[in-house]
Amino acid sequence: MIKKIKYTFFLLLILLIAFAIYVFSLDDNFKVERSRVINAPANLVYNEISDLKNWEKWSPWKEKDTTLVFEYSKSTDKEGDYFRFTDERGNPQKLTNLTLQNDTLIIQNLGNQERLQEFKWQIIPQKDKVKLIWTVSGELPLTERFYAKQMNEMIGPMMTRGLERIDNAVHKDMEKHETKIDKIVDLGSTYYLYKAASCKIKDLGKMTDSILPEVLIYTIKNHIKMNGKPFVIYQKYDTDNNSVIFSSCIPTTEKIEADRPDILTAKTTGGKYFRAIFTGDYKFLREGWQTAKDSLSVNKEFQKDATRNPFEIYTKGHTYSQNPANWETEIYIPVIKKDTINLNKTENDK
Numbered sequence: 001m002i003k004k005i006k007y008t009f010f011l012l013l014i015l016l017i018a019f020a021i022y023v024f025s026l027d028d029n030f031k032v033e034r035s036r037v038i039n040a041p042a043n044l045v046y047n048e049i050s051d052l053k054n055w056e057k058w059s060p061w062k063e064k065d066t067t068l069v070f071e072y073s074k075s076t077d078k079e080g081d082y083f084r085f086t087d088e089r090g091n092p093q094k095l096t097n098l099t100l101q102n103d104t105l106i107i108q109n110l111g112n113q114e115r116l117q118e119f120k121w122q123i124i125p126q127k128d129k130v131k132l133i134w135t136v137s138g139e140l141p142l143t144e145r146f147y148a149k150q151m152n153e154m155i156g157p158m159m160t161r162g163l164e165r166i167d168n169a170v171h172k173d174m175e176k177h178e179t180k181i182d183k184i185v186d187l188g189s190t191y192y193l194y195k196a197a198s199c200k201i202k203d204l205g206k207m208t209d210s211i212l213p214e215v216l217i218y219t220i221k222n223h224i225k226m227n228g229k230p231f232v233i234y235q236k237y238d239t240d241n242n243s244v245i246f247s248s249c250i251p252t253t254e255k256i257e258a259d260r261p262d263i264l265t266a267k268t269t270g271g272k273y274f275r276a277i278f279t280g281d282y283k284f285l286r287e288g289w290q291t292a293k294d295s296l297s298v299n300k301e302f303q304k305d306a307t308r309n310p311f312e313i314y315t316k317g318h319t320y321s322q323n324p325a326n327w328e329t330e331i332y333i334p335v336i337k338k339d340t341i342n343l344n345k346t347e348n349d350k
Helices: 002-025 042-050 052-058 060-064 142-174 201-221 282-297 338-349
Strands: 029-038 082-086 092-101 105-111 116-126 129-139 178-187 191-199 231-238 243-252 264-267 271-279 302-304 311-316 328-337
Touching: 029 142, 042 052, 042 105, 042 116, 042 129, 042 142, 052 060, 052 082, 052 092, 052 142, 060 142, 129 142, 178 282, 178 328, 191 201, 191 231, 201 231, 201 243, 271 282, 271 302, 282 302, 282 328, 328 338
Parallel strands: none
Antiparallel strands: 029 129, 082 092, 092 105, 105 116, 116 129, 178 271, 191 243, 191 264, 231 243, 231 311, 271 328, 302 328, 311 328
């Protein structure tokens, strides 16, 4: 009986030693990586991650547990800044910005005194897009080394969801737009160089993106002094026939005779204009025009002057900000006083 007990004891001891050797031989480090291509400028993606106050919009933990409360440092977009929260298990957590390299690399850590994970974000430009690579790595305690090979399945799906939500958050920010009705303004006239074109309404954006830079480059190459921001004049906007005739213009300080047959010169018509200021991506600009027209239609003193052409000035664009939500366009609709129109009708009747 005693021999059996000794035998069993030694067998368990051997198994225990073997188990301990196995556990100690397990890798105590883990590394999980996920990536996503995002159709947005690098600095917008960078700002979405490096500025910690944005995390509440897309954090996969916040989506999983909406009761999480984030406590922020005084600033949130610099190295050393952080936010704290208590996870679903009641453990205090802290995420800290460690390394911030503009538009290219972000390194952070997450955890507490007992355990830290490193978050590495790489932002790699790809033409008009970026590839965002999120790598999570860390060291597991002895009792959890069994999970090292399972970490990919354990946290990978949450990382994938986080990248998807970053993509959605960036695009939601990029699509913010609004129109502010300004006032009636008196404008003088100015010379300008222009190139005229016509197209279907749906192709207007592509056409102006192609033609306006062409006139601008011509102006710069020929050292022609500009007298303001680029603008587009609409000679005809025919929704019934789905067509638009327009001119892409660069204002000049004097009359310039271009040496190209497709680039002409003209002078704007001064007078009173109804002005609205649209902020946002050009693809939403038609909404701005409609808002301006609707507002003018209820104006008691002025109405549209059909003898002059409306136009739009691009006051803040790509060079001002890579975020289209910050672009600014001034909309001008020529107007005339309603009593002036009635007076003209009366004189014609005579």
